[in-house]
Amino acid sequence: MNYASYKNLPMLAGLCSMEQAMQPGLSVEECVTRLKRYHYGLKRLSQIFIARITSEPIYELKSAFSLHAHYCAEHVTELRKRVGEMREPPLGLENIPDSNLEIFLDEILSAPTTEALLLGLYENAVPALIRGLKRHREQTNPLADAPSDRLCRFALLELEDMERFGREAIKQLIDAQTRDSLKNWLDLLDSLLTAAGDLDGTQPKPSPSGKPLARQFSAKGYKFDGFPKRDERFPDPYNMGVNAEVFLYDDTFPPEAKTLMMFYKRLREIDVPEMMASIITETPSKPWSYYRDMIRQLWDEARHAMMGEVGFVAAGVDWRKVMVNFTWSMALNTQLKPIERHAVLYFIEQGLMPKTGKRYEWEVGVASKNPLAATFQDYDWADEVLHARIGRDWYLKEFDDPREAVKYGDECWSKVLMGWEEWRKRGLTQHRNWWPDVYKEACARWGVPPDERVLKYNTTYQEVRADLKNIAASG
Numbered sequence: 352m353n354y355a356s357y358k359n360l361p362m363l364a365g366l367c368s369m370e371q372a373m374q375p376g377l378s379v380e381e382c383v384t385r386l387k388r389y390h391y392g393l394k395r396l397s398q399i400f401i402a403r404i405t406s407e408p409i410y411e412l413k414s415a416f417s418l419h420a421h422y423c424a425e426h427v428t429e430l431r432k433r434v435g436e437m438r439e440p441p442l443g444l445e446n447i448p449d450s451n452l453e454i455f456l457d458e459i460l461s462a463p464t465t466e467a468l469l470l471g472l473y474e475n476a477v478p479a480l481i482r483g484l485k486r487h488r489e490q491t492n493p494l495a496d497a498p499s500d501r502l503c504r505f506a507l508l509e510l511e512d513m514e515r516f517g518r519e520a521i522k523q524l525i526d527a528q529t530r531d532s533l534k535n536w537l538d539l540l541d542s543l544l545t546a547a548g549d550l551d552g553t554q555p556k557p558s559p560s561g562k563p564l565a566r567q568f569s570a571k572g573y574k575f576d577g578f579p580k581r582d583e584r585f586p587d588p589y590n591m592g593v594n595a596e597v598f599l600y601d602d603t604f605p606p607e608a609k610t611l612m613m614f615y616k617r618l619r620e621i622d623v624p625e626m627m628a629s630i631i632t633e634t635p636s637k638p639w640s641y642y643r644d645m646i647r648q649l650w651d652e653a654r655h656a657m658m659g660e661v662g663f664v665a666a667g668v669d670w671r672k673v674m675v676n677f678t679w680s681m682a683l684n685t686q687l688k689p690i691e692r693h694a695v696l697y698f699i700e701q702g703l704m705p706k707t708g709k710r711y712e713w714e715v716g717v718a719s720k721n722p723l724a725a726t727f728q729d730y731d732w733a734d735e736v737l738h739a740r741i742g743r744d745w746y747l748k749e750f751d752d753p754r755e756a757v758k759y760g761d762e763c764w765s766k767v768l769m770g771w772e773e774w775r776k777r778g779l780t781q782h783r784n785w786w787p788d789v790y791k792e793a794c795a796r797w798g799v800p801p802d803e804r805v806l807k808y809n810t811t812y813q814e815v816r817a818d819l820k821n822i823a824a825s826g
C-alpha cells in the first residue's frame with residue numbers, strides 16, 4: 352500500500368493505523384447489543400456494591416465498594432448516552448439482555464459471606480466485563496465506532512483498578528479451604544457465564560441441554576440487610592460519649608485540638624454510605640440519573656471518612672481508640688422509610704451550608720496551621736455544596752414548597768429514637784469518654800503539653816441532643 356499522509360503526519364487523527372481502520376468491524380446493531388450487555392453488567396454491579404456496603408463489616412471493603420459502585424455508575428451513564436446516540440427510543444436499557452446473566456449477577460448479590468462476595472465480584476463479574484470490553488476494542492472499527500471505543504478504553508482503566516484491588520483483597524482474606532468450600536457455587540457462576548456466551552454474549556454457547564441452571568444463593572431471592580456491621584476496630588459502636596460538635600463550636604477551645612474532633616467527624620461519616628446505601632437499594636424505579644447522583648454522593652461520604660482516617664494517621668493517633676459509632680445509620684435504617692431517611696439527610700446537609708457549618712470547619716483547619724486538616728475541610732465543604740445540589744434535585748422536587756421539605760426532614764429526624772440511656776442499660780455501651788486518651792496521644796506526638804481544660808472535656812450526646820438535635824449527625 353503506497354498511501355502516505357501529508358508530510359507523513361500521523362494518519363486518521365492519530366486514532367489508529369490505516370490497516371486497522373480498513374477492518375469492517377462490528378455493525379451498529381452488533382455494537383449496540385454488546386454495549387447494552389456491558390451496561391447491564393455495570394448497572395447490576397453498581398447496585399450490588401451499594402447493597403452490600405451496610406452489612407459488610409470490613410471498613411476497607413465498605414470504602415472500596417463505594418468507589419467501585421461510583422466507577423460502575425459513571426460508565427453506565429456514558430454507555431446510556433452512547434446507546435442513545437445510535438438508536439431511537441425506546442432504547443431498551445431497562446431490559447434484561449440474558450436470563451443466565453441475570454442469575455449470574457443475582458447469585459453474586461446474594462453471596463452469603465464476604466469471601467463469596469469478593470470471589471463473585473472480583474474473580475468473575477469484573478474479569479468478564481474486562482474480557483468483553485477488550486474484545487469490543489479489538490473487534491470494532493476504531494474509526495467508525497471511535498466514540499464507543501473511547502468509552503471502552505476509559506471503562507477498562509477503572510475496571511482493571513477494581514480487579515487489582517479485588518485480587519489483593521482476596522489474597523489477604525481468602526484461604527484455599529474457604530475457596531474450596533465454595534467450589535460448587537464458583538462452578539455454577541462459570542456455567543452461567545458460559546450459558547450466556549460470556550458477559551458480552553459473543554462466545555459460543557453450549558447446545559441447550561433443556562435443563563436450566565438451578566439458582567443456589569439467590570434461590571430465595573435477595574433481602575437487603577440494613578443493619579450496619581463494623582469490623583473489630585470499631586469495638587464500641589453505640590458509644591455516644593464524646594460530643595464533637597459542642598467542642599468544635601466552643602470558641603474557647605484551641606483549633607489544634609479541634610482538628611482531632613474534625614477527623615473524628617470525618618471518619619464517622621462512614622455511616623453516611625451505610626445509610627445512603629439503604630435509600631438507594633430500597634428506592635426502585637427512579638430515573639438513572641437519580642442513582643448516578645446518589646452513588647456519587649455516597650462515594651464522597653466514604654472519601655470523607657478516609658480523609659478522617661488519614662488525618663489520624665498523620666497526627667500519629669491510633670484511631671481504634673476513637674469510638675467511631677454507627678448509631679446514626681443504624682437508627683435511620685431501622686426506624687425510617689427510605690424517603691424519611693432522605694429527608695433527614697437533606698435536612699442535615701442544608702444545615703451545613705450556613706456560616707456555622709462547613710465554612711467554619713475549614714476556618715478551624717486553616718487556623719490550626721495543620722495544612723492537611725485545611726485541605727480536607729476545604730474539599731469536604733466543596734463536596735457538601737454538591738450534595739446540597741443533589742438534595743435539591745432529587746429530594747426537594749418531591750415537594751411544592753421547599754420549606755415543607757425542610758420541615759419534613761426536621762420532623763423525621765426528631766422522631767428517630769436514639770436510645771442513649773437504653774443502650775447503656777442493656778450493656779451495649781458505657782459511653783466511655785475516649786477523648787482524653789486520644790488528645791494525650793496527639794499532644795505527645797506534637798511534642799506539646801496537653802491543655803488541662805481540653806483534657807477535661809466531657810460532654811456527651813445525651814444532654815445536648817434535646818436542644819441541638821440536629822448537630823449530633825453526620826454530614
Ligand SMILES: [Fe+2]
Binds near residue numbers: 620652655735
Ligand atoms: Fe463530609
Ligand SMILES: [Fe+2]
Binds near residue numbers: 652738
Ligand atoms: Fe454530604
Ligand SMILES: [Fe+2]
Binds near residue numbers: 620623652
Ligand atoms: Fe458528609
